[in-house]
Amino acid sequence: MAKLLRILGAVLLVPGLMALCSALQVGPASWFTDEKSFWGMPICLFVFWIGLAHAGTLLSAVFLALGVRLDRRTALLAELSTLCSLSLAVVFPLVHLGVIENFYMVAPFVDSRGIFANAGSPLVWDFCCIAVYGLLSFLFFHNHLSSRNVPAQEIIRKPFAWLLLPLVLWVHSVVSLDFAATFVPEWQGAFFPVYFVVGAVYSGLALVNCLLCAEGYRVRLLEKLMIFSSWFIGVIWGWDYLTKGVFFTWAFVFAGLLPQLLWVGAVRDSRVGRLLVGLSVLLGLFLERLYLVSPSMSELPSLGLVDLGLVSFSAGFFLLFYFGLRRFVGCFVDEGGTFFGDVDGSEMEEDLSATEPAEGDEKYVNPFSSREFRTIRLPLLLGILAMLLFTVWCLNVPDTDLTLVNMLPLTYPVLALVAGISLWVSSGVLREISRRVLLVVVMFCVLFGVLAGIFFVGYPSEESGRQIRSLSLTERENNSEKEKNTERDIGLSSSALLWNARCSSCHGSDGKLNEKFVREYYPVPNTLTLSRLDSLGEDSLYQVISRGRTNMNSYEGRLTEKEIRGLVRYMRFLAGEE
Amino acid sequence: MTPLQNALGCLLALGCAYFFWKPKARLVGNAAILVGSLSLFVAYAFAVGDTEFYPFRLFALALCFSTTSLQKDRRRFLFLAQIFWLWIELFGNISLYYRGYEFAGTRLVAIAGLALCSTFLSRISKEMEFCLMVFWIAVWIFF
Secondary structure, three states: OOOHHHHHHHHHHHHHHHHHHHHHHHOOOHHOEEEOOEEEHHHHHHHHHHHHHHHHHHHHHHHHHOOOOOOHHHHHHHHHHHHHHHHHHHHHEEEEEOOOHHHHHHOOOOOOOOOOOOOHHHHHHHHHHHHHHHHHHHHHHHHHHHHHHHHHHHHHHEEEEEHHHHHHHHOOOOHHHHHHHHHHHHHHOHHHHHHHHHHHHHHHHHHHHHHHHHOOOOOOOHHHHHHHHHHHHHHHHHHHHHHHOOOOOOHHHHHHHHHHHOOOOHHHHHHHHHHHHHHHHHHHHHHHHHHHHHHOOOHHHHHHHHHHHHHHHHHHHHHHHHHHHHHHHHHHHHOOOOOOOOOHHHHHHHHHHHHHHOOOOOOOOOOOOOHHHHHHHHHHHHHHHHHHHHHHHHHHHOOOOOOHHHHHHHHHHHHHHHHHHHHHHOOOOOHHHHHHHHHHHHHHHHHHHHHHHHHHHHHHHHHHHHHHHHHOHHHHHHHHHHHHHHHHHHHHHHHHHHEEEEHHHHOOOOOOOOOOHHHHHHOOOOOOHHHHHHHHOOHHHHHHHHHOOEEEEEOOOOEHHHHHHHHHHHHHHHHOOO | OOHHHHHHHHHHHHHOOOOOOOOOOOOOHHHHHHHHHHHHHHHHHHHOOOOOOOOHHHHHHHHHHHHHOOOOHHHHHHHHHHHHHHHHHHHHHHHHOOOOOOOOOHHHHHHHHHHHHHOOOOOOOOHHHHHHHHHHHHHHHHH
16 A cells, blocks of 8 residues: 555656746746735645644644553654655745745844844744754654664653644644734634644644555544544634635535544445545645635636646655655664554554553652653753743844744744753763764754854855945945936936835835735845934945845846936935935 | 623633533543534624634633543643643734734733643642632633
8 A cells, every 4th residue: 555655646746846846937927826815825735734744743742741542653653744744844935935045034043134034924933933843843753763662762752742732733823823914804813823723633633544544544533533623623614704704615515524424334434434534624624725825716727737736746745755754764663563564453552551651550749740840841941041042132133123022933942942952862862873973963063053153144145245345435436426416317206116116015115114025925124214224325225226135136237327326315215314 | 892791701611611521421522512612602702793712712711610620630731721721812912913902911921820830739629729710710801
């Protein structure tokens, strides 16, 4: 079965890769873009796969933290599906942004270089949360695998689960804020975080049930939870309909009604029946995400070849990557054949009793004295310290107007990152790694730190800075004289037209940013205040427009000198100069 | 929404919480009661004219109330229910803040403070259960 699915994945991946190349080359014009939200298939697939990525950590970590028994095999499969879904999900924001080489601009460097990432944007929060979630999920998976052979490492598994539990909720809540913090009326709702998390949990359960069908066994608890999730999502859709009049009919049919077929014994006991119900849920939730991302899309035929190709890419990539990785892990780690591979269910009870505490063993423990708490307290303290330092630093960076509320979504990921890595290191995992590998890891970390440091001080923008500084004083004076002569050549009204045509999409028609752009698409420059314009100087502004800077394209050859001078003057007018 | 309607909502949550997690109830029964309660909160919130996250806040409050009647692992689920409430309030408030509403920081601090303090509780007596419920109601009504 796994081999068949790998072949299917490869077959789907071929047209998918062609569509991906086309999407990267042509940009947003190649896929269907909603006329109201300007979002399309890449964002839809991103939200969908991020939702699926909840399966592993939710099932494994949350069940472990709450003391719900789940066998190791199912937990490992679920965790592996998280890693694959996350790897896939991160591709789509890059496709959506179009400027892949500038992907690092969404890292939270907090405007330290003037024009840089806007830490008040949900896109930056996405980057942080998903990166931390991916890393910690990997460490959790690694710990799970290695603890089988080194039981001493089992000690950090439950504390790790407690650390990941809020992160699961956090990641998808932050993704939901991409919608809830915008100006699109259909998306404005304070209930969106709950809505998204329930949807993500539901789709994650459906994915795991499908994977279990492929493996050839079933976990009744997960099937029941999937049915209950369909009830909860149904109520939330009802609330969405009552408050906004939005109802996704096909999503309701596929993900709301059809899963109830599991109440029928013949469907429930049939492997094909369970698989079809799971796939129906996934299809329904995909359609729901599609309608949600593109509110004006009412019919599927408006999807183009690239849209369908991207869907094919995502399905093919997941199948190939998941079942390929599963085989790889099975070959190199699974010595006894007890982690992955075909099973008849007889090993599960033994595995369950070996890995999870039996019921009735629980004893009362005093507050803050459990073994888990003692294991996690120092890493947690380090995490809290790092979070406080990061927040204080961000709030004190000059020339930013960030508030504590802007920083809140970043706080827990920072805490979890530091605490998770500390916890993982404290488990003694480093003792198991050979010195050579350890040396490579340390060197990589140092190199990464150095690059991040160079990047932070603004090396990539040095070129434009050097060009500006290279202008001699005489040239500047000449330019200043020229400016005086040419200033009068182009009127303020002409500059206003030019501004609205060329600049307002990012800077806003009033020069105070296009907030929709800021929140939904990409970090953009600071507000053009008079003090900022004064500090830059008119020549610098001329050079910025003419030669471009970081994310801003060069207008050399597209605008005349007079027009650029006129724009600079108009900027000052917008900033309030009399 | 008037303060009276808000107080009635709190009463509704208290009433629904009584039916949660009954001993010997099956998983499907518990799930049905939870979904039924959420539907009731949705209907109530729609009737009183709130279009944001009121039903989900009510649901979280009901979960908090229900933890006082649990037979085992009360401290763990007490903490989790409050964190659930805190999560709904936090992210709901962030999205509202981005639309120009005031950030209800006091409520968040109150819930977070109580969640943290409740982890110090050793054995939860009947009197402590009552105090917790009074505190939750106070947070609901006044903050």
